[in-house]
């Protein structure tokens with residue numbers, strides 16, 4: 001079994017780490033506190049190639065593998081998860097969804113701008129009454145011949161205030177259930193697209209999360225993704241990869257809190273010695289280190305499976321489930337290790353703790369991940385595939 005990263009992957013990891021420490025860290029507390037969208041930072045991430053990492057170079061992207069994307073997500077998330085969720089939604093939901101399932105015309109029209117960060121994308125699935133139960137779409141797209149007429153409301157839309165392109169999931173035939181759902185590419189300057197107020201959130205506060213209303217929006221027929229009725233499967237397949245990005249975000253949040261906790265525990269003295277020398281703290285660090293390593297293996301393996309074009313539905317669900325729980329548990333511990341300092345904004349760990357919570361909720365709650373995993377187990381996928389010689393083997 002090999003655990004080596006390529007030169008290119010190591011270079012991406014180093015570049016993301018340097019960017020996060022140099023460009024994201026200085027203003028992160030202020031942006032969080034003022035709910036200020038990181039406009040300049042997103043522009044820089046576009047220039048550095050972080051907005052379309054996996055998009056083929058022919059459509060203006062970096063042509064990188066999922067592993068490189070995960071390494072970048074991890075480093076960005078150690079510092080600023082508001083920025084990393086913008087990267088994640090744009091890369092693994094919007095760009096990947098269009099490149100994997102879109103027509104050549106859709107790819108040529110949308111990917112070059114999305115991959116460079118000139119345009120930002122949103123993934124519009126959740127509704128006031130359709131969160132985990134994603135088949136219960138109330139947003140409708142009525143077939144009018146040349147176009148679809150889109151009506152409805154989407155909730156908690158990441159990049160909602162800034163995105164130029166929405167991938168909207170809507171019901172086109174209610175009687176057909178999930179087979180009557182379609183996905184559409186919608187441009188936000190079309191008539192009838194209304195951006196609601198920005199949400200005031202617990203965490204990832206400088207990312208912009210909005211309610212979006214579609215009022216009689218005319219969507220050209222050529223903007224439907226895939227065959228008629230493919231929309232629900234499109235959402236599921238896209239989210240399966242998206243969950244690798246959010247798992248990497250959770251891993252980064254846990255890692256960021258852990259690095260801060262280790263540093264602080266070596267500096268802070270109590271009862272005549274650094275607190276790291278007290279077993280009560282040293283054992284917390286040991287548990288953090290152990291669980292973060294376990295999460296890392298799961299996240300990297302799910303990225304590797306995707307790069308092998310193997311089935312990664314369970315692997316990504318497990319990685320997100322575990323990494324997000326590790327992030328929550330160990331950011332709480334990092335605050336505890338910092339004591340009173342951990343409770344104030346200046347020391348960063350309270351923000352990481354607040355940011356960790358969303359990784360257990362978006363792109364499928366922990367409960368949804370357990371549904372995905374248990375259904376695959378009961379279908380017979382007892383273990384995640386591994387490489388035996390040249391062959392991927394399952395159970």
Ligand code: CAA
Nearest residue numbers: 125126132133134135158178233236237240362363364368
């Ligand atoms: N790939 C391909 N097809 C899939 C699939 C996958 N990964 N998962 C399900 N399907 C197919 C099923 O095979 C089935 O098709 P058939 O009937 O033809 O066999 C169809 O989809 C319906 O599947 P289910 O019966 O499993 O559907 P369900 O109603 O039981 O729901 C669920 C399953 C897993 C709970 C799903 O609704 C779900 O994932 N919910 C969570 C939604 C979610 O993650 N939302 C996140 C919002 S986006 C976001 O957060 C972005 C952001 O801004 C950060």
